[in-house]
Amino acid sequence: MVRDPHGRPPIISINGVSKSFPGGVQALADISIEVAEGEFFALLGPSGCGKTTLLRILAGFETPSKGDVFIDGRNMSRVAPNHRPVNMVFQSYAVFPHMTVAENVAYGLKVGGGDRSGIPARVEEALELVRLAGYGDRSPQQLSGGQTQRVALARALVKKPRVLLLDEPLSALDAKLREAMQLELVRLQETVGITFVIVTHDQNEALSMADRIAVIEQGRLLQVASPLELYEYPTSRFVADFIGKMNLFEGTNLGCAGGVLSVNVNGLGRMDIPCEDNIEGDVGLAVRPEKMLLYDHRPDDRLAYEAIVDKIAYQGSETRVFLSTGDGINFEVSVRNASRRAAAESASGSVWVAWHPADTLILRD
Template structure:
């Protein structure tokens, strides 16, 4: 399989504002690709240019190797599911799904057969005679999906497809959309600002900021190996520590972290020179909490010599989230660190509490080095 979509040096300006800035990007056939970023980053503009609703100021867009930069939307092999579903309120579910086929002149028998097959794919068999106001939000979203896939596009575009749904329904539909994409075997391109949604659904993600691509990678690589502090901070929650390299060998590195008054041990080299300013990224779920008393030495973290990767702190807040608990810990110098612990049993084995003095620590392999 090769690239089905190519953006070549795409720029889009609205007056003096550059919404998309010289973006080059390839999307593979059968991928579930996510354009991810905060509001105003350019992701929706990029999707609308792919759909044909906006024209680039410069650059080319190719689908299946053909330049479609100036091809109107109805002549592109794509279909789009909008954020607000755009279901016709005066038409039944069946007539909504058949609408695009009717406009193309598909005969009635084939229209009905393809619409019923699309309804079955989105698990709405038997709903064809209902009106949109008789459906739940999740069911209307399924109707919008069915209306898009019934035309058998090469590419399906999804603009914030689950944003209007409640949290539990969003989670259910994530699994359904992933299974649907796998079953259909077509390319999905989704715009979202929801990191969990992108990480759960996408085979690859592109993180955008102020019109530029910051990183394109798999969800796991985006999360575990962000390319910059901006990406690390946007994707999930992260603790960032500024430091300087003291020792940099192939099998380990020592980083001085003056802000928090410790030295960090890494189980790999950084590739940076000895005086370069760097940042260490430590995800909250990779930080451990340990009981602290005046009579006991600090814990030794896995993969490190004694005295490294350990901080003194006090628990200032605890948020119980069911599957996990989030701890806000203040270090001796005032810096705050976030820790996430899974609730593996119905009772906390160590029973941490507010205003308790603790040790914080992380393993040598838990750290990712950022140079920008």
């Protein structure tokens, strides 16, 4: 699963970790993940899915009920948070309000003991890294949300951890700043070369930043894949629906022959989809809205269904068109507004919704 060109062992190895809280709440069920050195790894899922619990297990604030966590080849079961080679950026940032910016960044260096002469230089270097040079003497109360977060980043990075853990680091920022910080985090990660593990409920954040994403739902690990793989080839209905938008159809499997799977889709009839291996049991079919096109006549080289336009939502770069067939099947089609003229023309009445059979996903879970 881990693609490390140098064949090194994974920096993080989570082996069959489960976590139950008192009161019988199962937060995590048998999670196994390996993270390669230098990877930007995202834990993605809806709120309450257990992703933060998993991050806290890596930091040492929670202990797994079952399973082991190895970081840098060492079993972390009996290692306290203050002795782990990881540092964390908290969702609330937790920048100490009674210390200056520089004191905050120096805190982790001072508790280590040993030679203190190099500390001011390292603090200044860390502040430069997060573009806060010259802010050392300020109090955290004088900083904006984005600046406070940079302090939290500098404070964690100055310790040169093997792994940096980030708990929903961007959720408290406004939309524009969040986008800028996404790029900033990727730049930082490339500069320092430290493995980043980020927890987020925002799929766009995960897709645009991470090398690989683990999707967690109700404590179960559903899929670990690159952003492209996750978006284009989700393996379960939950992942397909959670990441981006998706048209989902349920159907009866009519069998697989000669690389073609035939499915009797409720309300749409028989669909022939190219498939690689034999699939048994009922399946779900899924098509992304942007893979669908609208025609005023029936195209003959693709799957096509006649439908009535119900609603149109113009969203600037694209227009979302909601359609339904007489049999109560709904489509959502995303039309890219490649020109001003295209944006002004909106579909109406009866049209054909069509897509390539190869763009149809087969979902078994």
